[in-house]
Amino acid sequence: SGINPKSIDGLFFASTTQVYTEKASASFIATVLDLREDIVTADFTDSLKAGTTALARAVDTIKANKEISRILVITSDMREAEPATTWEFGFADGAAAFLIAEGDKLPLIIDDYFSLSTNVTGPWKRTKEDSFIRTFETKMDNQIYTQSIIKVMSEIMKRNNLNPDDIDIAAYYYNNPRTHGRISKAMKFNQGVAQNGLFFQLGDFGTSMSFLLLISALKDPSENAKVVLVGFGDGADGILLHIQDKSALIELSQNHMGLAGHQQSMKLLENYNVYIENKKLLEKDRYIRKSSAVTLWRDTPSVYKMYGLKCKNCGTVQYPTTSRSCVICRADDQLDLIKLALKGKIFTYTLDHLVGGTYMDTPVPRCVIDLDDGGRVLLNMTEIENPEKNVSIGMEVELTFRRLHEGGEFKNYYWKCRPVRGRL
Structure with missing residues (x-):
């Protein structure tokens, strides 16, 4: 993206499926992204409008603190649905991110926002008692949802002297x-204004839904287009934006995979059993790995931030960062920290047919990778079909940060490699 991670002053993370109930996900994400320590971080959760709420709070924070000019807002959800229910049909896993910043040459400008608070019975999920989302009376929920979305959009338009004909993009959760169409009709939007192309293609993304709807609509932007972004969940947030720089948006879409690029790179699961195993929907005895909190803390630069060491004497790059000596020239205390590339080529590999005490979804390629610009790492490969045929020496791969296991009753993350996903 060409964005220096050290230039970001804050990170807000929004999700209804936070990893922990008492531990900040935003701080962990900031560590993995190699952001500075002197930044503001916060988690927003427990409501599907957590994403739009986080975005609004980012705007307020930048206005209130002169030392903060850039906040990264990330939304992500992986909601678990009870098997054989309509929730399972509708739910989708997804994430989106917006960088909120001050400046003159910004592609999108936030003009105003307005919020509503409404006590809704459902859907809900209790912390301890419920494994899946519950609901009571869908007719009542739909009525409150419809009223909230219409009211928040009507109010944000009224505050800014806008008519339905003035709105070019309406991205609401x-x-x-069917209900989505009724809202568009009630608002008297022109055809094509209300974004509705995701549900049947991919599903309901939870907190990321309205963000992804907006991103999808921006693939063909119009100069000065008026945009309404709306999140819903026990109330609603309405955010009014306008497109300031069409060329900047087009450049962004060219430099990122975007929604369409990720959609094209998706693969269908072989069967329902693979889905159940990956989601861990069945209770069973699983292989328990060990984990050390002290080791993770000590090795944070290597494990999370993907730093290596470069020898000042001979220029060799090595990994991890725990050594004092160069592996080539043997010089002591001549090593500098260096950020490693997240792409490389397979030097050699093996196929493991027994992983975690199970033969499900095996073999798993274990790859020795020569990273671009130096350094060699050993990583498992993911997102690969028929590895016996599709993995080869010299194959280009990219690194992706994934959860490995829950050893030590803690969620442990590390890097894996995967085939390079294409760019549009």
């Missing part, structure tokens, strides 16, 4: 295409 929905999980029912």
Whole structure:
């Protein structure tokens, strides 16, 4: 993206499926992204409008603190649905991110926001008692949802002297295409204004839904287009934006995979059993790995931030960062920290047919990778079909940060490699 991670002053993370109930995910994400320590971080959770709420709070924070000019807002959800229910049909896993910043040459400008608070019975999920989302009376929920979305959009337009004809893009949360159409009709939007192309293609992304709807709509932007972004969940947030720089948006889409690029790179699961195993929907005795909190803390530069060491004497790059001596020239205390590339080529590999005490979804390639610009790492490969045929020496791969296991009753993350996903 060409964005220096050290230039970001804050990170807000929004999700209804936080990893922990008492531990900040935003701080962990900031560590993995190699952001500075002197930044503001916060988690927003427990409501599907957590994403739009986080975005609004980012705007407020930048206005209130002169030392903060850039906040990264990330939304992500992996909601678990009870098997054989309509929730399972509708739910999708997804994430989106917006960088909120001050400046003159910004592609999108936030003009105003307005919020509503409404006590809704459902859907809900209790912390300890419920494994899956519950609901009571969907007719009542739909009525409150419809009223909240219409009211928040009407109010944000009224505050800014806008008519329905003035709105070019309306990206509001929905999980029912029929209700979505009724809202568009009630708002008297022109055809094509209300974004509705995701549910049947991919599903309901939770907190990321309205963000992804907006991103999808921006693939063909119009100069000075008026945009309404709406999140819903026990109330609603309405955010008014306008497109300031069409060329900047087009450049962004060219430099990122975007929604369409990720959609094209998706692969269908072989069967329902693979889905159940990956989601761990069945209770069973699993292989328990060990984990050390002290080691993770000590090795944070290597394990999370993907730093290596470069020898000042001979220029060799090595990994991890725990050594004092160069592996080539043997010089002591001549090593500098260096950020490693997240792409490389397979030097050699093996196929492991027994992983975690199970033969499900095996073999797993274990690859020795020569990283671009130096350094060699050993990583498992993911997102690969028929590895016996599709993995080869010299193959180009990219690194991706993934959860490995829950050894030590802690969620442990590390890097894996995967085939390079294409760019549009």
